[in-house]
Amino acid sequence: MADRFVRIAVGAALILLALFVAQPYVTAVLFAARTPRAITARGDLAPAEASTVALFARASPSVVHVFAQAAAQGRALLGVESDEGGEQEGRGSQTGTGFVWDAAGHIVTNNHVVAAAAQGGGSISVRLSSGSVVTARIVGTAPSYDLAVLQLGRTTAPPPLAIGTSADLKVGQTTYAIGNPFGLDHSLTTGVVSALQRRLPTAEGRELSGVIQTDAAINPGNSGGPLLDSAGRLIGVNTAIFSPSGASAGIGFAIPVDVVNRVVPELIRNGRTRNPGIGIIAGQESIAARLGIDGVVVVRVIRGSPAAAAGLRGVDPQTGALGDVIVAVGDQPVRRLADLTAAMAAAGIDATVNLTVVRDGRTRRVRVTTADVAEVRR
Template identity: 55%
Template sequence: MRKSVLALLAVATLGLAACDRIAPQRSGGGETTVTEAGTRTVTPRGALSDSEQSTVSLFANAAPSVVQVVGRTQTSIGAGSGFVWDQQGHVVTNNHVVEAQEIMVRLANGDALRAEVIGRAPQYDIAVLRLERAPGVPPLAIGSSSDLRVGQSVFAIGNPFGLDQSLSSGIVSALQRRLPTPQGREIADVIQTDAAINPGNSGGPLLDSAARVIGVNTAIFSPTGVNSGIGFAIPIDTVARVVPDLIANGRTPTAGIGILVADEAVATRLGVEGVLIWETSPGGPAARAGLRGTNPQAGVLGDVIVEANGHPVARLADLTNEFERVGVGRTITLVIERGKGNRSQVQVPVQDIGD
């Protein structure tokens, strides 16, 4: 009995397999189409929508000028993104992407080229590479970040997790954010976006809908290190000001007045509202203008900067941002407090305090 049941199951299975093909049938003198069981007919679609066509065109035109940047150290290999800046073979990326002994750049067509770092601006997290030969692709168009509006469309092209030539899209989520740097300064007017920016996107371009670079993707805000809808890009107006200096001189000026300020936590504990001067550089602009540092032994606080060029100063970033706006070689107007309630105005030249 058991054998006969198994035999029937086998016959039934064979029968089902044989029925996967539908034999031609006559119906009304005609023959039906032979089809595979379970197959579906492709439904034709119309043309892509205008927005889809625009995005496809944007990627097709911009992607060849976006590169993968690979940095090798003695112990590790890291990767990020970058984009072609000019016809001479210069590539813009993040400074933190190229903190390595050996740099290679892989073009969109797969070519791998050696590259050297010819300029760094750590205070803006920007670096410029020079390729061993011109890449043979056009540089990306440069836009402006001064007229961006929250809600407008943006597109990021890069190499997240090493997956090259990836496109993500979103909107400008916020403007005028501040991004801290390891040097104790802050990058001003940073663009916030919800376009997916993940590890490997750093250094790649953030584009507007006209395929112009409006920012350089640099960081995400996420406890897991994976995109959570909040990414940041350095504004192109800053990048466009810094890059020519990096190409010509290898560095860009760091605007300042020659002071060392107290840690914000220390100033808060001392009841200081503003930026407390801890030391002045001998012979520097601040010292020549008569500004005073703190004397811990005597228990005397230094001058507190509370205003710069008419803007309130609550922390160091407020002050350094005003230095950047004024620029090296010009004069900044400071309001200082020396002793409780005793305020005065002083003019101080801004100079290059970089190494």
């Protein structure tokens, strides 16, 4: 009786073992999908998805790929780093993004995208969303705002982007960036307005105030591309990223559209923009902070400038003694260079402004008439 039970138990165990070993093969024979599977209907897109899809379809035809080539191979790019959003394809070449500004075929991009070509007559070409490549020429550049305007050659320009305003932006609003990161055409990234009123250094020792910070991914090649709001309106021009690695770290910066809408028409009219100022070279803010100085240190006064006519004094080159520190323009306090440049921009050219200046521990008021500092430096 015991032997029979053992035999039954052993037989059952062998059957179970055989089934265990054979299970994958049986499953493969019975359930393998050897023909294309039926597609499951997904239903309608979520409202947010549908809105994003429609926004991209509406805006992307107006976004272009910009290629700039220096006149001579091997010429180093001037003042451009790849972690600012541009992409160096080779020595003397630069790529970036731009967008259609008007029906006349003007393209807005970053100055640093075309800086290499602008020096000595290099070439610029633009690839449209249709895939066609069109030559372009530089209409005007504004290094102090990192903006440039191009003119397309003979072609029918895509429709211009709708223009919004940066005056009423709120932190947390949704943002959309369209560009050509790493040369990949028409990429869309989304995010939010992370912060407002950031400051960004630009050329000629200036600092742009009111800059938009966004966490929408901006990578090399996105420079000059549009930053849009949820209505598909232009609210900024992507210009730089903060990234130790050179790739997006979620901190991108865009020139506010209110600045763009002021500078670009001037570039189209005159080929350049007038920069109101008084003609000083300011000291580095980090050094001023270490010295406990709350204001803009005048390092040097440009000869023939309004500042020179008003008697402002820079740092003594022999002793290193401080000269003047500008602490206010009118009733507005000046703590950083951006405060001063913003006040000059608000005043305009040939305007009389009252400066509050500290020299040798004493405060005094100085009347200065602003001028185009680009002309003064010539």
